[in-house]
Amino acid sequence: MKRQLILEDGTIFIGEAFGANNDSIGEVVFHTGMTGYQEIITDPSFAGQIVTLTYPLIGNYGVNHEDFETFQPAIKGLIVKEAADYPSNFRSQMTIDTYCKAKNIPGLQGIDTRKLTRKIRQFGTLRGMLCGIDVNKDEVIDRLKREKAANDLVSTVSTKQIFPSPGRGYRVVLVDFGMKHGILRELTHRNCHVIVVPHNTTSKEILALHPDGVMLSNGPGDPKDVPYAVKMVEELLGQVPLFGICLGHQLLALANGADTEKLKFGHRGANHPVKDVRTGKVILTSQNHGYAVSLDSVKNTNLEITHIAINDGTVEGLKHKKYPAFSVQYHPESAPGPEDANDLFDQFIELIQKWEEAGHETYRY
């Protein structure tokens, strides 16, 4: 069955359908990872987006039940050069087509993904629609231009209920803006007693849980769409150690008076070099973001820039000058992908330890 991608600038890519049989509108973005399609598809930060994978063969090692980053994927569609029909791996439990059908994700294959990626790189991220080939093209383009992207994406992917992931170590409140399971996995590995709370939990409610540390998760959309979360972070500063990842990093910046901006086509891949400006050390990182902290806006704040992207000089890491709070724009929990930044979770645990040794011990049960 034929399916097409119509972009808001009028460009059309016609290919073959796979996955669910429904039409879908989203922001078309590209990801350059050679592996990790299962984690990409299930990363809630991609909510509202149609994801193009630049690696040409996707699904060759199948889909399994262990590598999901969330139960309910939030992407609006998947575009690949070729979706493998016969995966080969001992962990494989289904094909990418079966998974996309089960999770209501429309797929498009057989188009020139390099051409599409070049277009996005040249003109910036575009809105697009995945649909059958019998639609009225002009009506679709008009709709794509007219309709605004959703601005409440975080609420659609965050947990509605508070829930614990019990451990015997430090009590960490993890604010779920669309958390990847990987973050929970890393904290659990370090024996933390994690309490996952919804995106709109207030600072007062968080402090009432007597956390030793608070983790701000990744999440979809523009950080300015969640002003209540900026307020929550602002009120927690200096009260408890904070660690922010991706959206969490952007919220830490906004809470300190810095600004964020939309990047032309974002950073989405598994090999983005990042430099620690304090040591000069360069690491490879996994990334997925469309917004970034504006470099100049950090100058007159209490924040210090700790990391910079080698490719385009954007802000990749921040640290508070006075309070125990730090954040990174990239994903230290990434799996698969480079594990170069994984020790940031150990640094968070050390920060909590130091904070407590300094006499800021909170209650425990």
Ligand SMILES: NC(=O)CC[C@H](N)C(=O)O
């Ligand atoms: N992975 C994330 O947390 C992404 C943060 C934010 N939604 C952005 O696109 O920049």
